[in-house]
Amino acid sequence: MAYNTLQDELLKTGHYVGLRFSDGWFFAHVLETEYLELRPWIPYNQDGERGQLGPQEAGAPQENVIEDVTGRDLVVPRENERELMFQTFMGISPSRLQIFPYFGRNSRPNLAGGAEPGKNQVPIDGYDSPYNNPTRQSEVIGVNNMSDLSVQPYNPTSQYVEPRLSFHVNKFKFAAIENTDLMRAFIEGQKNFRDNIVGLGAREQEQEPAPGWVQSNFGDIIYTTEEILEFTGESPRSASDRGGD
DSSP: OOOOOOOHOOOOTTEEEEEEEEEEEEEEEEEEEEEEEEOOOOOTTTTSSSSSTTOOBBBBBBOOOOOOOOOBBBBSOGGGGTTTEEEEEEEEETTEEEEEEEOOOOOOOTTTTSSSSSSOOEEHHHHHHHSOOOOOOEEEEETTTSOOOEEEEEEEEOOOOOEEEEEEEEEEEEOOHHHHHHHHHHHHHHSOOOOEEEEETTOOOOOOOOOOOHHHHHGOBBOHHHHHHHOOOSSHHHHTTTTOO
């Protein structure tokens, strides 16, 4: 049976992506890309050390520390990287290790799988997203000033395990899409694009709003699904902002 590999899931030059913020869609065209990996990334245990987890033991929540050895964030671009988006995948080892991701939430998950407000948070394990070939289940696409991805590891087994994560980061330059006919083609399924809800595992009310700089620069082309489906031609907002050209 055929299945997608990580290489199949990486966005490439010419692809399209739609970030679903709470205030609407931000569509972009992928330009040039750069790929990097960080492995192994060892989460902290409850003693504040990177190392083993005991049987049925949870690690410490890893808050805003998904970075490489130089302190460079692997999920959210820096202030001077606003021309970039980061597409990040997380691989998990050993296979039974569970990772509770939380992103754009008001409350961290817990080992019962609950996260308030909103529906239960479902962990990802190494079967869902293998260490050497992570899958879409662990995908996060980020722009500057978005909330960082945070994770909490949990060992559900009766043995000691050393949790290991791999991060596979696809950095790409992007061009914002203004054409509302193209936006409508995305929404109606006539044109392929990568649909990414901003807020990992979130319900609608848990989605993140677009960062302030995105609103300032692109707010006139961020529309809700309903607005896009109502368009019959070019958006009046787009035309007026270009002087009616």
